[in-house]
Amino acid sequence: MNIDDDDFTLFGLPERFTLDAAKLDQRWRELQTEVHPDRFAAQGAASQRIAAQWSMRVNQAYQRLKDPLKRAAYLCERRGTPVGAERNTTMPREFLMQQMEWREALDEAADGAAVQALQAQVAAREQALLGRLQVLLDQDRDAPAAAEQLRSLMFVVRFRQDVEQRLDALES
């Protein structure tokens, strides 16, 4: 076991998109129980530094595996297709039209109920895209197609966060 091992190896999980979230959480706690600097509090500065490095590495891997978008991007990158979301923004016209519709719906939403309805719609769409992403990565093993799918998903998630922010503002 090495600090430079990939995230899946570090966590002893199969390298695929489908993930047992409970197992991931459990392994994260087990790993931190081994490497957290507090475990070495009375053992000198050198142990502290190394424990901190390990602990950060474990947290980094955990954050990346836990989040479906980050996990997918990591898999695409490992399979030779970096997602490069900030540079490659060509999206299908149909998708862009829907994004615009959603944005308008959010701007025009008069009350919490309207925003919540939109939130449900966006969440359903997000789930559908995640399902297809899983097929592309785990069954078809088509990284370029998965990367494209992931770029769409990133827009949807960004929008969902905007919707949630609006809900926050309405409630407080």
Next chain:
Amino acid sequence: MALLQISEPGQASDPHQRRIAVGIDLGTTHSLVAAVRHGVPECLPDLQGRVLLPSVVRYLDGQRRQVGHEARAHQAEDAANTIASAKRLMGRRLADLKGAAQLPYDFVDQSGMVAVRTRQGLKTAVEVSAEILATLRQRAEDSFDDELFGAVITVPAYFDDAQRQATKDAAQLAGLEVLRLINEPTAAAVAYGLDHGSEGLYAVYDLGGGTFDVSLLRLSQGVFEVVATGGDAALGGDDFDHLLAAWALQRSGRQAVSAQDKGALQMAARRTREALTDHAHATLHCPLDGGDMRIDVSREQLETLTQPLLERTLAALRKVLRDARVQRGDVLGVVMVGGATRMPAVRRAVGEFFGEQGHVRVLTDVNPDEVVALGAAIQANALAGNAKDGQLLLLDVIPLSLGIETMGGLVERIIERNTTIPVAKAQEFTTYQDGQTAMAIHVVQGERELVADCRSLARFELRGIPPMAAGVARIRVSFQVDADGLLSVSALETGSGVQASVVVKPSYGLGDDQVAQMLRDGFSHAQDDMRLRALREARVDADRLLLATQSALDADGELLADAERASIGALMQQLRELSSAQDHDAINAAAEALAKGTEEFAAARMNRGIRQALAGRSIEDV
């Protein structure tokens, strides 16, 4: 290899027995120190048997000070020189303070942190807090008749980097070795969790004197994982008192202009609020310049008056649940922390908030004033290596997102709030102009999009970037947050292979020079000769390191080749010899050499630890 013990007269020969570690709750209104004795955490009382130390420091003529009860007794008559609630000033500038005009102090805005003008000159919250910490340290050392190994100090979960750094600076000034800063709600959960042996999701509702924190924690297999945290850094029991005081003035048509009057009124309001916890009616009685003020208040009036404050706490609770993506019904219990949670209206509101949808237990059986210090003591005991089970582990989060300023005054977030610490994250940026050779990096903390709305933590420049066309240079900015929640930032130009980097400390933190200066400037508990103190500290550190190295060698010595083992042995011998001499610089240098010389050994041990952990598990899984 034989381990040679070096012990000074009066010291125990086994350094293990000297590991006295305490938990300190440095509170807005009062502070406490607790320690684990015979396996049980308990708050340490002063000579009069009092556990609570009022967080009040009075500066008198000459270099005299009063701390705690004595200071509070004179608060009304000498308000301008008697600093209470200093925690609210920690790491803050004047512009950050709401309601500064209501306070009886002569504030002076300094770069970094606001100060109060007293008859002993300017005093910052760091110095005031250091007096309180030093008093508690003395109390603990008297209780155990020994020096402290270290302390865990609690801070509100919502404290930002500047406030945490200020707290650590105060501890350093007080001569305390900080084992860890932990969040108050987390500490409270530890105190409860161990008592109840619970597993599952818990909320902590912590309404202190000056801050309101709410945290969600998941307890599982001895691991306390903070899932999300939030709150209101400018809301506390004091605000309930302010409202009541303002109401009383308005009702009676009176005014409180002088520092004395303001101080007296604030104290009268607190007494009245506390009285209304057990009684339906109370009289607010306060001596003012123009004669005594007496006004009757009912609990109902207080509750109506302070309803908006309570509503703010519930809004924060809702937000934290949303952040964590959990429902109210998922929460098994709510731990109530802080004296202000004794108010019946607070318990009722929290009970109703969760009660609608589930059977949430509102946990109030540990004294809400003591629970944070008790939890900190448990953690301190574990960090000192005294805990037998050793299975307690806290995984905390950063409360506020960290980022840097980009073009147009916008914030690019690098680490999101509620990320588990310790954490490191890097992001690449590029130059904006052709031939640009320097880049200004501005580190901010907060959730808002605009830099102007966030807290500025540090600014620094990366210089010496080779001239290139705009957008070609690759500047890698790395954020690192340690287990105390403290940030360091570095920047590195990677595009051309030329490297330049700088590590910053937040601009609110005091530099080591400043701390040393403050120590020299007659800090009350630093009357020892500085050199002797440095020598003593160097020896204690050397002792610790030797002990740790020896136990590592005993456990995993076979990982080392003979030559490596011999070289470590030589470094240890050198340190042992020097530590009986009088030169603290030489001791520190030898300790550093040993630390460096054992780095690879430590890495090998860590690797083996992980391998064993993983191996153990995969057998389980098969």
